Amino acid sequence: xxxxxxxxxxxxxxxxxxARRVGLSLSLTGLVLVCALAGLYVERxxxxxxxxxxxxxxxxxxxxxxxxxxxxxxxxxxxEAKDQGAFTPRSQRDFLAAADFLYARSEDFRQALxxxxxxxxxxxxxASLDAILAITDxxxxxxxxxxxxxxxxxxxxxxxxxxxxxxxEEMGRMQNEIMRDQxxxxxxxxxxxxxxxxxxxxxxxxxxxxxxxxxLARQARDLAERHVEFLAYFDQLTELPNRTQFQSHLxxxxxxxxxxxxxxVDLDDFKGINDTWGHAAGDAVxxxxxxxxxxxxxxxxxxxARLGGDEFALVLPGDDARALTTTLGGISAEARKxxxxxxxxxxxxxxxxxxxxxLLGADMDPTPDTLFRVADFALYSSKANGRGRxxxxxxxxxxxxxxxxxxxxxxxxxxxxxxxxxxxxPKVLLPGGETFGFEALIRWNRNGTVIxxxxxxxxxxxxxxxxxxxxxxxxxxxxxxxxxxxENGTAYSVSVNLSALHFNSSRIIAWVRDALAExxxxxxxxxxxxxxxxxxxxxxxxxxxxxxxxxxxxxxSIDDFGTGYSSLAYLRSTVVxxxxxxxxIVEQIESMDKARFLLxxxxxxxxxxGLDVVVEGVQNRAxxxxxCRLGATRAQGFLYGQPIPAHAALDRLRSELxxxxxx
Amino acid sequence: xxxxxxxxxxxxxxxxPLAAAPRPVTLDAIDHTAAELIVVGTDGAExxxxxxxxxxxxxxxxxxxxxxxxxxxxxxxxxxxxxxxxHGLSDIDAIEVTAENDYSxxxxxxxxxEFSILVATRVDGRAHSRRARGPIQFVIDMDAYSAxxxxxxxxxxxxxxxxxxxx
Numbered sequence: 001x002x003x004x005x006x007x008x009x010x011x012x013x014x015x016x017x018x019a020r021r022v023g024l025s026l027s028l029t030g031l032v033l034v035c036a037l038a039g040l041y042v043e044r045x046x047x048x049x050x051x052x053x054x055x056x057x058x059x060x061x062x063x064x065x066x067x068x069x070x071x072x073x074x075x076x077x078x079x080e081a082k083d084q085g086a087f088t089p090r091s092q093r094d095f096l097a098a099a100d101f102l103y104a105r106s107e108d109f110r111q112a113l114x115x116x117x118x119x120x121x122x123x124x125x126x127a128s129l130d131a132i133l134a135i136t137d138x139x140x141x142x143x144x145x146x147x148x149x150x151x152x153x154x155x156x157x158x159x160x161x162x163x164x165x166x167x168x169e170e171m172g173r174m175q176n177e178i179m180r181d182q183x184x185x186x187x188x189x190x191x192x193x194x195x196x197x198x199x200x201x202x203x204x205x206x207x208x209x210x211x212x213x214x215x216l217a218r219q220a221r222d223l224a225e226r227h228v229e230f231l232a233y234f235d236q237l238t239e240l241p242n243r244t245q246f247q248s249h250l251x252x253x254x255x256x257x258x259x260x261x262x263x264x265v266d267l268d269d270f271k272g273i274n275d276t277w278g279h280a281a282g283d284a285v286x287x288x289x290x291x292x293x294x295x296x297x298x299x300x301x302x303x304x305a306r307l308g309g310d311e312f313a314l315v316l317p318g319d320d321a322r323a324l325t326t327t328l329g330g331i332s333a334e335a336r337k338x339x340x341x342x343x344x345x346x347x348x349x350x351x352x353x354x355x356x357x358x359l360l361g362a363d364m365d366p367t368p369d370t371l372f373r374v375a376d377f378a379l380y381s382s383k384a385n386g387r388g389r390x391x392x393x394x395x396x397x398x399x400x401x402x403x404x405x406x407x408x409x410x411x412x413x414x415x416x417x418x419x420x421x422x423x424x425x426p427k428v429l430l431p432g433g434e435t436f437g438f439e440a441l442i443r444w445n446r447n448g449t450v451i452x453x454x455x456x457x458x459x460x461x462x463x464x465x466x467x468x469x470x471x472x473x474x475x476x477x478x479x480x481x482x483x484x485x486x487e488n489g490t491a492y493s494v495s496v497n498l499s500a501l502h503f504n505s506s507r508i509i510a511w512v513r514d515a516l517a518e519x520x521x522x523x524x525x526x527x528x529x530x531x532x533x534x535x536x537x538x539x540x541x542x543x544x545x546x547x548x549x550x551x552x553x554x555x556x557s558i559d560d561f562g563t564g565y566s567s568l569a570y571l572r573s574t575v576v577x578x579x580x581x582x583x584x585i586v587e588q589i590e591s592m593d594k595a596r597f598l599l600x601x602x603x604x605x606x607x608x609x610g611l612d613v614v615v616e617g618v619q620n621r622a623x624x625x626x627x628c629r630l631g632a633t634r635a636q637g638f639l640y641g642q643p644i645p646a647h648a649a650l651d652r653l654r655s656e657l658x659x660x661x662x663x
Numbered sequence: 664x665x666x667x668x669x670x671x672x673x674x675x676x677x678x679x680p681l682a683a684a685p686r687p688v689t690l691d692a693i694d695h696t697a698a699e700l701i702v703v704g705t706d707g708a709e710x711x712x713x714x715x716x717x718x719x720x721x722x723x724x725x726x727x728x729x730x731x732x733x734x735x736x737x738x739x740x741x742x743x744x745x746x747x748x749x750h751g752l753s754d755i756d757a758i759e760v761t762a763e764n765d766y767s768x769x770x771x772x773x774x775x776x777e778f779s780i781l782v783a784t785r786v787d788g789r790a791h792s793r794r795a796r797g798p799i800q801f802v803i804d805m806d807a808y809s810a811x812x813x814x815x816x817x818x819x820x821x822x823x824x825x826x827x828x829x830x
Contacts (some may be wrong), residue, residue, distance in 0.1 A: 066764075069764075070764065073764075093697065097763060097822075100792070100793030100794050101763075101793070101822070103793075104793065104794060104796055104821070108731070111731065
């Protein structure tokens, strides 16, 4: 079922649209357009106002009032003269001056007319002013008939007043209009300013919010990036650099001049700690070790890393053996002090191996990989020698390392070229010592030297060649015995050692079946010997595989019984047909009563459980006799025959056949 | 570059007197329109001038238009600053000028210090008449007038009759 796509917030989609070239162009154009419109709007109202104002000046309005005042003054002067019966020289002068004022006033009106301002009423006013002036200028005041002058002036003034009133009203209207225009223009400007402020505020708020968003997003991104970087280069639990960073750091250190020492550290029995104390305790132990190592790295200018699991690495400057011994001894001692846990001290054992680039042999290329391998070899040596110690990679280790490396190089070729030979050692019946079968053993003929399995089987297991080798032995041995039995009408059995590694998967079942089918050896004559080791932890799974193998008719044998991991539990297992008593017990059978009692007990138990018991390592007749007395029925050892090449063993057997038949 | 600056400076220096300053001039006696200009000193003392007595002070000529004249005319008369100085009015904050028709205006000192105000008594060589906004008219060079934000038509008093310290 498809999951519904998570809806992106609208604002994000809007911003995405805005960020596109088209979106940006459009919004910028819109912004410019709005600004231009607002500007045009203001410009239009201001221009309208200016146009109105061009046609109006407050001087025009003032002219009207002043004209009234001037006419009034003129009338007053004439009336005063009329009352006194004649013009005095002074009132004559005042009369002429008043007429001059009126003249100047009519000039102003004429100018207003020129400017084409309220033409109709202004021209009427001018005409009536001119009419008054015509009366005043008619004759010198001294010669004037005062009554006539007064009545003429009064009549003319009456008409003029009417025209002036109209003129003034029109001017008042114009003034009001201008006031209105002004108010409107101011109002419009206010609207534009308010709208602009509101717009700017909105844009500002939006910009600030977006800025905050961006900053928060960037911070989150940075944090995530730092986290990712941390995950990529650091171990989350211990916060030490991880393997990736370790590798590049080691490469850098080796590229720089000067001695460098690589210390590899393994926790002893980490699995045990986890199993016994729980994973939280395991984590605490890892963190404790990480702290110890990083403290050391900080103090010496070194570099500590967790390589994974319970593996750590410490890269230290210098190669002074004494100083390194002190350092590693200190770390080891500190770890051994332990970690308080549930009121107890959990002691931590560390195995370490270290190697300096200056101590590598001449034919060793000081690459990070080489240094790592040799340090690992030193670590391996520490673990093999009993753990809880530190081992320096030195000449002796290097010799062993190179030998081991050359074996690793040669072994695949040996498998291919057939230089792995199958030897057979007889297994006999007691007390007579008749051969009833053989144990097939592998020998590596390496450049003329015969190498025993204990020297290379582990390597084979490590590099995965053990499958090839075991199959080779099984097929060869089964084929030879099958052929021999058919040719001679006998029923000799053969035992083949199988690595414990095979029992962790079902793969072995198929190739055992194939091998048996090819060789025509009866399955009941094939015994598969298994040595219990650390690798065979999953006993349940191993038992399942064994049961299936047994179902095909083969027999299952527990090898090296009485040493290592083997236990009495195997004796009651339903899938086992045979146990082989380890040679170490037979060696002590003459000298120690305990060994004898032990063997007696095991034989007794096995007999009661219906198991065959084969005693290994019988070297002399005395041991043989003791075994017979104890009731052992099957044995193997130099007394009855050493492992020899298969064809030789079979030849010898063939030569002995008639005797056996006779017997 | 230096030449250009020099030329610009020279042009400014040459243009400035033409634009604003009335030129000193010697006038022959003529018949004036009858008029009186009373100047009141800071102490309250009144002095009465007619156009002829005014012209006893240094006389100047100024060719300019006025708000009421579209064609330039040659105005002649005395400087307001000289007149005020003669009565100790140079340093007061403002004067009040009254016209024959009772019009009055207050002129602050900044105005007469910024503009050279000519108290004109003649136009185009003839006596100034009332009908031509005489006989005593305050005139400012129209270019300077137009160029300044402080100039107002109110200051261009015609038929001036009285000058006294503003109250």
